[in-house]
Amino acid sequence: MRPLVADIDLDALRHNYQLACRCAPQSRSVAVIKADAYGHGALACAQALEEHAPAFAVACIEEALALRQGGITQPIILLEGIFSADELSLVDTHGFWIAVHTQWQVDTLLAATPRQPIPVWLKVDSGMHRLGFDIDEAAAIWGQLSAAPSVATLHLMSHFATADAHDNHYFSQQMAQLETLARELEAPLCLANSPATLAWPIAHGDWNRPGVMLYGSDPLEVANEITQQLQPVMTLRSEIIALRELEKGEPVGYSGRWRAPRRSLIAVVACGYGDGYDRHAVDGTPVLVNGQRCAIAGKVSMDMLTVDVTDVPGAAIGSEVILWGKASNGEILSVDEVARCCDTISYTLLTGVLPRAPRRYHGRSD
Numbered sequence: 001m002r003p004l005v006a007d008i009d010l011d012a013l014r015h016n017y018q019l020a021c022r023c024a025p026q027s028r029s030v031a032v033i034k035a036d037a038y039g040h041g042a043l044a045c046a047q048a049l050e051e052h053a054p055a056f057a058v059a060c061i062e063e064a065l066a067l068r069q070g071g072i073t074q075p076i077i078l079l080e081g082i083f084s085a086d087e088l089s090l091v092d093t094h095g096f097w098i099a100v101h102t103q104w105q106v107d108t109l110l111a112a113t114p115r116q117p118i119p120v121w122l123k124v125d126s127g128m129h130r131l132g133f134d135i136d137e138a139a140a141i142w143g144q145l146s147a148a149p150s151v152a153t154l155h156l157m158s159h160f161a162t163a164d165a166h167d168n169h170y171f172s173q174q175m176a177q178l179e180t181l182a183r184e185l186e187a188p189l190c191l192a193n194s195p196a197t198l199a200w201p202i203a204h205g206d207w208n209r210p211g212v213m214l215y216g217s218d219p220l221e222v223a224n225e226i227t228q229q230l231q232p233v234m235t236l237r238s239e240i241i242a243l244r245e246l247e248k249g250e251p252v253g254y255s256g257r258w259r260a261p262r263r264s265l266i267a268v269v270a271c272g273y274g275d276g277y278d279r280h281a282v283d284g285t286p287v288l289v290n291g292q293r294c295a296i297a298g299k300v301s302m303d304m305l306t307v308d309v310t311d312v313p314g315a316a317i318g319s320e321v322i323l324w325g326k327a328s329n330g331e332i333l334s335v336d337e338v339a340r341c342c343d344t345i346s347y348t349l350l351t352g353v354l355p356r357a358p359r360r361y362h363g364r365s366d
């Protein structure tokens with residue numbers, strides 16, 4: 001059997017969720033498990049958080065239905081709302097909550113006669129310029145929705161463009177607009193993503209929406225004492241399948257990008273871009289071999305990558321290789337550090353791990 005596995009530590013997931021709750025003791029935290037829980041398996045993650053999280057958030061109704069079919073009974077919020085009017089009857093049947101960000105969604109809701117009123121999060125655009133109503137349109141729509149028999153509770157929702165940045169005025173601008181609007185409407189708020197949950201208490205609302213931090217990634221530009229307590233949930237693990245001794249100057253892999261600066265021992269690892277490992281990984285990207293940090297040497301191939309293990313005592317066929325996550329000796333390689341070496345972010349690496357790397361679950365699944 002090919003040794004590549006994505007180990008998922010459900011105890012770490014619960015630890016990180018509880019950390020999000022402790023950051024914002026006045027808020028309820030909806031666990032964001034869209035995109036198959038950022039590649040970790042949405043149903044397994046929802047089951048692991050079932051006793052802790054009062055609600056879950058996904059991107060679309062397909063993701064929500066899969067959770068219901070898996071037996072998840074909590075409220076599930078559709079962060080982009082419905083994609084067509086006929087989805088509203090499924091929303092009603094399954095008790096989903098919806099974001100409303102555009103006029104046809106409002107019209108559909110106002111015309112609907114659901115069996116039970118639907119909880120709605122009205123999304124305003126406070127500067128992200130992606131989804132949502134302009135701030136100055138929001139009051140009128142808020143008035144319509146709050147008077148509608150098809151609407152149950154109503155929240156004001158918005159998303160931050162720069163909450164991860166350490167020092168920024170744009171966040172404060174977005175926040176100031178939202179505070180003014182919320183005061184005017186006396187609206188309960190749902191604003192904070194992971195970085196705002198971790199770094200901006202002023203943005204904590206009735207609900208927060210932590211996502212990536214639940215999986216142990218630190219979304220902040222500058223780590224703080226809370227983010228240092230995050231634990232990796234996914235460990236992408238494989239093994240050495242071959243070793244090769246090279247003379248000084250000999251190249252490795254496609255286009256010979258890496259050349260041995262000395263006599264070198266190169267390990268071939270069963271993991272490549274066909275598994276979702278990023279092909280943009282530069283020479284020097286860290287991996288752990290037998291729990292010891294070493295560096296990628298040469299371009300990533302489809303099924304394999306190559307690592308300089310010259311300085312790793314005992315490196316042998318079958319040795320443990322951690323692409324990110326936690327090694328058997330407790331050493332941690334953060335997915336954030338790997339992402340920087342691939343000129344990307346943890347989100348793309350985690351969501352990019354393909355089904356070819358089987359997920360294997362650990363920890364209590366209650």
Ligand SMILES: *Cc1c(COP(=O)(O)O)cnc(C)c1O
Nearest residue numbers: 032079159193194209210211212
């Ligand atoms: C994905 C998403 C989140 C979670 O963001 P993180 O940065 O992963 O915490 C929160 N809110 C909305 C609207 C989202 O789409």
